Amino acid sequence: MQPLNLDELGIVAGTNKSSLWSDYLRHFDRTFAEFKDKPIDVLEIGVETGASLRMWRKFFRDATIVGLDLSPKCLQYMQERVIVEIGSQDDPGVLADLCSKHTFSVIIDDGSHRPEHVVFTFERLFPALLPGGVYIIEDLKGHFDQGGNFRRGPGSLSPIASLSKISMQLMSGRIDSSDNFGIAKYLFESIDSVELISGAAIVRKRQKKLNVAKKLNAVEDLLQGADRPEAWGWLSSYLLRMGGPLEQAEKAARNAIALNSQLPVHYHQLSFVLERMGDTQGAIEQSMRAVALAEGTVAYKGYKAQLDHLNGINV
Ligand SMILES: C[S@@+](CC[C@H](N)C(=O)[O-])C[C@H]1O[C@@H](n2cnc3c(N)ncnc32)[C@H](O)[C@@H]1O
Incomplete structure (x- = not known):
């Protein structure tokens, strides 16, 4: 007997993601093919009648499916491999708690669809997604002002504007320097692709290209004796983009500065590394040097712009 495809599973489960309504599932079937039999963690925001949780459980055969919803009534949809958590997607404590218990490869936002919630949740959860993971934002149609269709209010933060x-x-392969800090910089560096389908966006996170920790010694050996500060600067940027090890990214930026203390770009780079390490004060000091030079x-x-951003964090 042929197994059901994702759309068929969705029709049987009764979710409005199926081709009877929103018609997302023929796309998601392809997007999620690589995860089908993997022991991953999947998060869906918005449980309602538990329909999509039932579908995901059948489709992701070895995954833990986590549903988040405001309504305690949704607790009834817990079963083997399905966990339901109660809380709001705009509550940073709820999101931090979810990420401390799970490392998600797939996140689907089908929750409140309030514009500010969608942007907030994306900016909080995308950094916690595993490399190569997928983040889906559903029901974007409601954010367009078509026929007075701003269903959940226009909001000051718009998912349409963000996406x-x-x-x-x-498309341009570049980020404006006045945006190149904080979460915008992080997203620019870590998003691999954005696929738009009718009414939804599928955002994929970059894979780690190589096991940086394993290859680091080889890279450092290559650079030993290098008298070009930019080589250390590139290594530092690369490590930051790969998510670490951050201590090595810091060391590489400091090596660049030791070779030429008059180049502002290396203080700027060191500032990014220290910010990522949580050392805002240290980041400000390096950023001030970059600005002065x-x-x-x-x-x-x-x-x-980076200095202003850091001073904003530090108030
Ligand atoms: C569209 S329904 C989810 C449908 C479900 N994913 C499916 O396909 O079967 C949206 C759900 O989001 C929940 N919700 C609304 N605001 C929320 C919030 N701020 N945080 C978490 N869930 C929320 C609602 O209680 C509702 O159950």
């Missing part, structure tokens, strides 16, 4: 900006950055150059605007 459009990210897509523009991907870059005065009057084209790079000044971008370095100043």
